Amino acid sequence: MQSKALTVENYLNELPEERREIITQLRNTVLKNLPKGFEEQMSGMIGYNVPFSIYPAGYHCTPTSPLPFMGIASQKNHIAFYHMGIYAQPELFNWFVAEYPKYTKTKPDMGKSCIRWKKPEQVPVKLIGELVKKMSVKEWISIYESVMKK
Numbered sequence: 001m002q003s004k005a006l007t008v009e010n011y012l013n014e015l016p017e018e019r020r021e022i023i024t025q026l027r028n029t030v031l032k033n034l035p036k037g038f039e040e041q042m043s044g045m046i047g048y049n050v051p052f053s054i055y056p057a058g059y060h061c062t063p064t065s066p067l068p069f070m071g072i073a074s075q076k077n078h079i080a081f082y083h084m085g086i087y088a089q090p091e092l093f094n095w096f097v098a099e100y101p102k103y104t105k106t107k108p109d110m111g112k113s114c115i116r117w118k119k120p121e122q123v124p125v126k127l128i129g130e131l132v133k134k135m136s137v138k139e140w141i142s143i144y145e146s147v148m149k150k
Contacts, residue, residue, distance in 0.1 A: 002044030011046060019074045022120035026072050026081060029129040037137030038069060045073035045082075050137050060148060069140055070132070078109075078116040081128060085135040087113035088143045096131055103127040 005011035008027070012020050027046055034040075038048045049066035052058060059065045071082040086093045100108045103124035109116040117123045135143075 003042075004044075006042055008040065008042060008046055011042060015074050018120055019079065022079055022123055022125075023072055023074055025125050026079075026123065026128060029125050030070065030072065030132050033129045033132040035133065035136045039066070041066065043068070043071070045071045045080075047071045050141060054137060055141055067141070067144060069135075075116075078118050079120065079123060081115045081123075082113045083115070083131060084113050085140065085143070086110075086115075086131070088147055089135070092131075092134060095134075096127075099127055099130070100124065 003011050003014060005014055012024060012027075015023060023046070030048060031040070034048060037050065037054055039051045041047050041049055043049075043065070047068055048070040049068050051066050055067045057063065057067075059067050069084050071080075073080045073082070086096055097108060097110075103126060104122055106117075106122045109118075
């Protein structure tokens, strides 16, 4: 479910109250822990990208878009957090899966870069904060380029 909102504030205002609260919490946690260089931008969801000023080539699929890294979305049946690092770096994925049970009783519902929760109270916000800190812009660009060269 992609939003047509042009600002984060508009996106949040479109959400039902029970979703707005957790999406706002996730956003605040990301912003508090976001490594220097990433920028927040709307792209159908709240996204965190490497800006053109740092990575002029942009995203290979759509070079007119900045290189994506993370996203937060309210989907039809779940709350989603996207993190390209857990898809591209097995060590980070393994760390996340090992840490997950320390923060919530539910099993992680994951697919590639996406982590999903059906209920707001299931979202391990503190763990997401720890995940956000784990990869710098420089590390993400290096991983991205190494994968693209293959």
